[in-house]
Amino acid sequence: MNIKNYINGEFVNPESNQWIDNYNPSNGEVYGQIPNSSKDDVEKAYQSAQSAFPSWSQTTLEERSRILIKISELLEANLDRFAEAESKDNGKPVSLAKIVDIPRAASNFRFFGNAITQFASESHESVGQNAVNYTLRQPIGVVGCISPWNLPLYLFTWKIAPAIAAGNCVVAKPSEVTPMTAYLLGDICNEAGLPKGVLNIVHGLGTTTGQAIVEHPSIKAISFTGGTATGAHIAKVAAPLFKKLSLELGGKNPNIIFADCDYDDMLNTTVRSSFANQGQICLCGSRIFVEETIYKKLKTDFVEKVKGLKVGHPSEKDTNIGALVSKPHLEKVKSYINIAKEEGATILCGGDEVTVEGFENGYYLQPTVIEVKTDDCRVNQEEIFGPVVTIMPFKTEDEVLEMANKVKYGLSATLWTNNLKRTMRMSNKLQAGIVWVNTWMLRDLRTPFGGVKDSGVGREGGFEALRFFTEGKNVCIKY
Numbered sequence: 001m002n003i004k005n006y007i008n009g010e011f012v013n014p015e016s017n018q019w020i021d022n023y024n025p026s027n028g029e030v031y032g033q034i035p036n037s038s039k040d041d042v043e044k045a046y047q048s049a050q051s052a053f054p055s056w057s058q059t060t061l062e063e064r065s066r067i068l069i070k071i072s073e074l075l076e077a078n079l080d081r082f083a084e085a086e087s088k089d090n091g092k093p094v095s096l097a098k099i100v101d102i103p104r105a106a107s108n109f110r111f112f113g114n115a116i117t118q119f120a121s122e123s124h125e126s127v128g129q130n131a132v133n134y135t136l137r138q139p140i141g142v143v144g145c146i147s148p149w150n151l152p153l154y155l156f157t158w159k160i161a162p163a164i165a166a167g168n169c170v171v172a173k174p175s176e177v178t179p180m181t182a183y184l185l186g187d188i189c190n191e192a193g194l195p196k197g198v199l200n201i202v203h204g205l206g207t208t209t210g211q212a213i214v215e216h217p218s219i220k221a222i223s224f225t226g227g228t229a230t231g232a233h234i235a236k237v238a239a240p241l242f243k244k245l246s247l248e249l250g251g252k253n254p255n256i257i258f259a260d261c262d263y264d265d266m267l268n269t270t271v272r273s274s275f276a277n278q279g280q281i282c283l284c285g286s287r288i289f290v291e292e293t294i295y296k297k298l299k300t301d302f303v304e305k306v307k308g309l310k311v312g313h314p315s316e317k318d319t320n321i322g323a324l325v326s327k328p329h330l331e332k333v334k335s336y337i338n339i340a341k342e343e344g345a346t347i348l349c350g351g352d353e354v355t356v357e358g359f360e361n362g363y364y365l366q367p368t369v370i371e372v373k374t375d376d377c378r379v380n381q382e383e384i385f386g387p388v389v390t391i392m393p394f395k396t397e398d399e400v401l402e403m404a405n406k407v408k409y410g411l412s413a414t415l416w417t418n419n420l421k422r423t424m425r426m427s428n429k430l431q432a433g434i435v436w437v438n439t440w441m442l443r444d445l446r447t448p449f450g451g452v453k454d455s456g457v458g459r460e461g462g463f464e465a466l467r468f469f470t471e472g473k474n475v476c477i478k479y
């Protein structure tokens with residue numbers, strides 16, 4: 001099946017007439033092609049967005065809200081179709097796409113459809129100066145949204161929904177590795193009555209299509225989620241063009257476990273936070289630190305549970321771990337297992353590819369637990385982004401805090417303890433944009449979302465996202 005670009009409400013072939021193969025990770029087969037859109041295609045998308053902007057930016061908040069909520073309802077009504085498409089494109093279990101990816105994509109539209117009706121700006125009375133200042137929050141114009149492959153529709157819509165809610169028009173590019181649900185979204189937008197040109201979706205490689213979006217002189221804001229190296233490159237290109245930038249990048253998140261935690265809850269959640277979505281969530285707790293007194297017990301219990309996870313075809317109901325997203329990614333993850341061995345770490349379980357009967361060319365890997373001797377090793381410092389976690393003991397709070405913060409990343413951290421004072425102390429000192437205490441991936445869409453250090457710049461979520469997608473203008477009136 002050939003995917004097309006969605007420009008001005010219509011599905012069109014790329015001007016470039018260049019195509020990229022689209023793989024199904026569960027069987028390694030090519031099942032379609034996607035455009036590798038050129039600068040000209042991006043220009044067409046930009047022109048369409050620019051033409052739609054005057055009218056969309058003046059559309060009432062109630063009307064924008066109504067359309068966004070309609071998109072949300074249509075996504076919910078098409079849950080099964082979208083979940084199956086997401087799974088086929090990405091390799092994730094259909095069951096996961098049904099409870100996480102697609103419902104969350106629908107929530108993104110509903111949430112920002114509601115949020116825009118509550119978004120307010122400030123006013124300041126300049127006492128003693130006979131003046132009043134008020135702030136306008138005006139849409140930027142045409143903005144660019146670029147997203148990765150791990151949570152395809154979930155992260156794509158996390159950008160698009162606030163951008164259009166705030167009155168902008170969008171040129172968006174999903175990952176070339178997982179383009180399918182973004183393609184399907186076009187029809188839903190038309191059915192919901194989103195005016196032509198408000199959202200334009202161009203497909204293609206990062207280095208061609210993505211680069212053309214970032215370089216476009218009139219696309220004045222870029223919201224990007226992806227790898228840290230790509231983020232650094234985008235920042236370099238965008239900075240001299242004075243674009244607003246939101247960068248959500250990689251992570252190497254600590255999962256810190258104290259002996260006084262609720263053990264069973266911690267154990268079950270730690271299996272999830274390690275291996276959900278084949279470990280390909282930027283928020284996964286890929287470095288597990290365990291207080292020495294329970295280390296032996298936890299190590300045994302954790303490994304036993306991990307060995308019980310079923311690696312299988314994404315459509316099977318009892319599959320816990322589906323396929324990794326692509327052959328190159330599988331190879332990258334496997335290379336880190338070899339690095340761990342070279343570094344003298346111990347593979348406690350997993351480490352090998354899995355052959356799933358009938359799908360022998362799929363990209364399956366056992367969930368892998370690596371016991372490391374030191375925090376300095378590469379598998380503990382570099383993002384692997386697969387079903388691989390490390391585990392090691394610690395003695396004191398200070399020691400674990402130092403190890404947790406020693407990486408270049410700072411996206412999220414998870415803390416398991418029932419000690420209130422320790423919770424407060426550590427939450428203050430952990431270098432992360434999000435700290436979860438006695439839970440993981442509990443999301444309230446009103447909260448600021450993003451990372452520190454090499455995990456990114458800026459915050460998404462709630463009013464933070466609406467602020468990013470608007471320019472604040474101060475009006476000062478003297479009376």
Ligand code: NAD
Binds near residue numbers: 230455
């Ligand atoms: P990636 O950086 O390779 O690609 C992300 C997107 O950027 C894709 O659409 C790609 O085509 C595009 N791109 C690549 N080069 C570009 C360029 N020169 N100009 C413009 N666009 C370009 O990342 P990926 O492999 O798709 O995703 C995995 C990474 O994403 C991991 O590092 C993960 O941690 C990160 N991630 C972060 C978050 C977060 O919220 N912080 C969420 C999910 C994933």
